[in-house]
Amino acid sequence: MDSWFARRPVRDMRPGEHAGLAYATREERDHIVGAFVRYGLSAAHKVIYVSDAQAGELPGLDDIDPLPYLENGRLRLLGSARACLTGGVFDPDRLYGTLSSEITRAQAEGHRDIRVTLDSSWVLEQPGGFDRLLACERMFGEAFTPSTTVMAVCQIDAAACSREQLQALGEVHKVVAVPDPQFEDPVLRITPTFQPCGLLLDGEIDASRHAIFTEALWSVAQDEREVHLDLAQLRFIDLGGLRMLAEFAVGRAERGPLVLDHVPSQLRNVMEIVGWHLLPGLRLGEVA
Template sequence: MEPWFARRSVGELLPGDHAWFSYADQEEHDHVIGAFLRDGLAGSDKVIYITDAGPQDLPDLRARYRLEPETYLRSGQLAILPQAETCLTRGVFDPARMTTTLREVLDRAETERFRGVRVTVDMTWAFRQESGRDGILECEARVDAAISPSTMAMAICQVDARSCTPEELTALKERHEVLVGADPYFNDGVLSITPTFHPRGLRLSGELDGARHAVFGESLRKVVDRGGEVHLDLADLRFIDLGALSMMAGAAMHLGARVVLDNPSIHLTDVVELVSSRLLPWLEIGDGEAR
C-alpha cells in the first residue's frame, strides 16, 4: 500500500507539520526555503536555521524580500545554529544531540512569547557521515516526535536529491506525513498558477479564461524571461480559452523555443492539436510530469 502524504505549499504549513522537501537545484531550494524564512520573519515566529552558511547566504531574503538577516539576528527572532554545535559529537553526526538542541530551542521560544517556531535543516551533509542513511532516519524519527505534538512549531527537513539514491529518498520521504512545495504565484479559487522546476515552468489548475489572462501572462513572463524551454503542466486544468493558447504561442515565439504542454486532458489535446497545426506551430504536446 502506498504511503499517504499531505501536500502543502509553504504558506499552507501548520503547527505540528514535520515537512519533507527534496530539491534538485539552487533555484528550487531558494524559492521554497526563502518563502519559509520570509513568512516567519515577517510575522512573529522564531526562525531557526541549522546550517553552516552565514547570514549573507540565506536564500532570497535580501534580493527577493528585502529583509536584512542581521536585523533579525540582533533581535533574536532569527537564530543560525552551526552544525558542529547542534548535530555533531566529536565530529560525528549525533541525532540525539540534534533533537536535544531542538527541544531546548522550542522550550525557550515558548518563554520568549513568539507566536510560533519555524525550524529548517538541510540534511544532505549527513549522507557523508559514517552512519549515513541510518543516522538520518533515526534523526527524522526524533524530530517528528518533537514537532508533531506541538501547537506552535513546524519544521522543514531538506535534502539535495542529487546527493541521494532513489531508495534513500524514498526511505526519507516515508518518515514524513507532509510534503512541502512552492507557493502559487496566483490562486483565486478558480485558477491556481504554481511554479515548477523539473522541468521548469508552471502548473495550472482550474479554469483559465479571459478574466485571468493578465495574471497568467505575468506568471508566464517570470518563467520565459529566464530563458530555455518552458513546460506547462495542465493535468488539473479543466478549461482554457483560445486567447490563453495564443499567449502561450506568443511566449514560445519570444523564447525562440517551444512551450511544452504536459499532461493535458484528451479534450484539450484535441483542441490544441487542431489549433496549433494552423495557427500556433510553436506549441508542443508533451508527456512530462513537473514538480
C-alpha cells in the same frame, strides 16, 4: 517524494507539521525555504535555522534583511558544528538536544509559533550518515508532530539520495512542503514548478486573466532550458490564451521549446482541430 503524502504549500503549514522537502534544484529549495523563513520573520514567529551560511547569504529572503531579526533573537542561526557535530561526525542526539533546548528557550520567551529548518544533505556524505539522519528524523517526528507550537521543514537534496532513501525519509515526514501558488483566485491557480522548470496551471484561463497569465509566463521566460506547463488541472483555456502560448513559444524559441505536459484529451483534440500550424512552437510532452 511520493504523492500519498499530503502536499502542503508552505504558506499553509501549521504547528505540529514536520515537512520533508526533497528538492530537485537549488531554486526550488531557495523558493520554498525562503518563503518558510520569510513568513516566520514577518509574522513575528521564532525561526531556528541550522546552516553554515552567513545571515546575509540565507537564500530566498527577498527584501527581508535578516540582521535585525538576528539581533532581536527572532532568528537563531546555528552553525552545524555547534548544533550537531561530535568529533566532526553528525550526531543525531546532539542535534536533537540542541533543537530541544532552543525550542524550550523560545517557548520560555513566550513564542507560540516556532519554525525550524535545516538542510542535511551534507550528512549523506559521511559514512553511515543516512542511517543516523533517519534516526534523527524519527526523533523529530515524535517530538514535533504532537506539538502545538513547532513546525519544521527538513531539506534534502533529492539527487543525493537513492529511491529507497527518499522513500524512507518520506515515511518519517507527515507532509511534503511544496511551493506556494504565485497567483490564486477562485478560478485560477498558478504554481511554479522546478523539475522541470515551468508552471502548473489549475483552473480556467480566459481574457479576464490574460494579464496574469502573461505575467506568469514572463516569470519563466528567462530560463535557458525547456519550459514546461503542466495542464493536467487546466479545465479551460480560451483561444486568446492558446495564441499567447504560441507567441510565447515562438518568442523564446532560441532558448528552448515550450512543452505542454498532461494536456487533457479534449483540449488536445480541440488544438488538433484548430491546427498546429496556427499554434507554432508548441510541443506536447508527457501525456495526460
